[in-house]
Amino acid sequence: MDKKRSNFYPNGEFIPYQMPQDFRFSKNKEACGNCAMYSNRRSFCGVYKTQGVKDTFTCTKWRKRFFQR
Numbered sequence: 001m002d003k004k005r006s007n008f009y010p011n012g013e014f015i016p017y018q019m020p021q022d023f024r025f026s027k028n029k030e031a032c033g034n035c036a037m038y039s040n041r042r043s044f045c046g047v048y049k050t051q052g053v054k055d056t057f058t059c060t061k062w063r064k065r066f067f068q069r
Contacts, residue, residue, distance in 0.1 A: 009054055018050040019059065026058040036063040 005021050008014055015023065032038045033055030037046035045053045047061045 016050040
């Protein structure tokens with residue numbers, strides 16, 4: 001049986017339900033904050049079309065950003 005991810009960030013804020021089960025804290029440089037599909041200004045994930053995404057987390061849809069925002 002797969003372990004389900006928590007519905008909350010460590011600080012108690014709710015993780016948007018659109019985020020996948022593999023959404024987790026990033027232990028390397030591949031984090032939402034430097035993903036090509038992430039908007040830092042709005043904390044918005046372009047893959048899952050939701051706001052409230054922390055820039056220190058990641059998922060398997062992470063893509064390298066080739067330009068500076």
